Amino acid sequence: GESVGLHLPTLSVQEGDNSIINCAYSNSASDYFIWYKQESGKGPQFIIDIRSNMDKRQGQRVTVLLNKTVKHLSLQIAATQPGDSAVYFCAEVKLDSWGKLQFGAGTQVVVTP
């Protein structure tokens, strides 16, 4: 079936460096994509989303890029901080699904001093 998946299970980043988390998706019918951050013992927290008709969207210290040609999504975190250590998930949504989220497996980001 259709799925959303991540390339790297673990990403180690030095504090202050930029992080790039990648996600591959297979369902070209998805209408938008969301990045979530999940800290230990907590539920997923919304970071940023992007519509399928967009290529790039920026938030505070984060940028999401969407490449529909190769069905690839990435999350860039600028000046990574210790508080950014968490598991990051991408999820896809179809507009007619009442917000049903289809998650990938996640990437563990570890920020080292």
Added chain:
Amino acid sequence: DAGVTQSPTHLIKTRGQQVTLRCSPKSGHDTVSWYQQALGQGPQFIFQYYEEEERQRGNFPDRFSGHQFPNYSSELNVNALWLGDSALYLCASSLDPDTQYFGPGTRLTVL
């Protein structure tokens, strides 16, 4: 304004038992979705409740059932528990599909 709350925080059951998990949505949110998150994996959609009815369902057996009350709070029931049901169960509430808020989850361990 309190966010999404779930109870209990942790729960230990034995195989064959039944369990009920509870979720209180964010104030004003009328839609509640439940997800199962196995260790090291992404959340998987179980079902969604709106106006006290199950609106859509993921690929989960009938052992998983739910309910939504007039105040929009919701319960997830799992019957005949087996080891594979051990997971973090997440509740998400929303008023519109674009924005969902997750609770902290209930950690269920089946022995």
